[in-house]
Amino acid sequence: MSGHVIALSGGIGGAKLALGLDRVLAPGELTVIANTGDDFRHLGLHISPDIDTLLYTLAGLDDPVKRWGRRDESWTFMRALGELGGETWFQLGDGDLAIHVERTRRLAAGESLSQVTEGLRRRLGIGARIVPMSDESVATRVQTDEGWLDFQHYFVSRRCEPRVIGLDFVGADLARMAPEAAAAFADPALRAVVLCPSNPYLSVDPILALPGMRKALAACAAPVIAISPIIAGQAVKGPTAKMMAELGLEPSAATVARHYDGLIDAFVVDEADAGLSVTGLEVAATPTLMRSLDDRTRLARFVLALADRLAGPRG
Template structure:
């Protein structure tokens, strides 16, 4: 698979499935080591005594080619003996851990208990899986996304997985974010003099990107850097490509549209990539959000789609790809 001649480093901010699609495209068209993906860890939690990092694992599986293209999450060719045995012991199975997936969680938990940071563990895992791009957590400190709903405050996984996003959202909080420190690898990538582009992947702005931006120093690093910041809309023609983004926006009193996402990122980004289906909204977004927009095919069904969008995004850095 050929790489582009892109003279510089790239940083991508990503959540799970939606962001991982573009991260995969960037990984495939850039040379090994050119891309650093800073990943949301607000979804992290403990389950069956194990430290689970869902978005990090999605990036690990996607970039290593181990992801399950049918379910859209977890590892391909997974087996479920562990979960069946836990069910026989009366344990709830609302959060599924496959047998192969379990190995990652056991090793992560063991290393963290031995004193390693989440950054060190994640780097070990990505190297073991043969991933050339760098994957770093947003912070080595715990940050917990909590969703305020009409049923009360819910931890993210209980809202997202256990309750299938059914409760009406009234607010979102990132517990621990004020005290969290930017992970050393993330800080170094953003301060790298060779950094040529920062990409905000098409992840849920409120649940996946905002936790990353809530870590002290992250927003300042984006604003202070010389590299342009390009965001890709997760909304196409008023609908979310994946997940509850549009539903949440409506419940929070916002119009589910690419224009609204552009306004959410206004003051932080230089360019906003919308799908061709929203190309007619360019002028409205430029005027209403103060953000310059570019229309491109953003629906990523295949690897070629991911790579094509990656090339378009890289071209927005103003260098020849």
């Protein structure tokens, strides 16, 4: 079955499923709405970590070892910066640096973040659309036992070590959904909306905090499906389980399902969590750990087949 698919994604975990969807859908059938709450200014540059992870992953340029940044990277700039006493806590490879310089130049020239991202994905030969959640600034801030920290200082500089007390998405209440994101929800050929297995609190919630986003999901005629980033009580990657425990939440797939209550029609869990039951929600179990491209495409096909079954026959 053909049709348009929307994926809401953060960085590495979401990009894995986005790649699977991109490989099984026809060019132009996938729109990935990327979290930009992680965006920040660094060394005078506009950095968009989740957008860049999606660009590199879908273009086949991602580093399979570090799992962030570009493959075959060199580090002359960072070494020289360190020798000058500059800030080196946020690593920017030489190839990676180019995309930040070009983005910053084009934004300064008056282009929107959507326009810049569209230009970059075309230059990299990516068939799927990658759009920021908003062209306006939204900044994720983390309240910790050390005080409030900007997201990248919590995540990269402090390596997620401080205990999390709360979260704030500064500017989200005044930001507007990017035009391409709003248009994707209005597409009459919309087949499914997929909430990728990104961190629900750090990667998906900033997207959901935008005015109109929750309403768009709740009113969506196409099936909305979320994939759990938790397997048997453990996060596949990153601080999700640690954060949940610190916020007084049980680190489990069931907790994530309840977090999306009222927004989704179905929830996909790993086979390790088979048997999970959530009132009013279709729960489907399948292997969700994505170690290879085959894993990613297989999960993408499973999610799309589930969406088609929930939608029923057309016409």
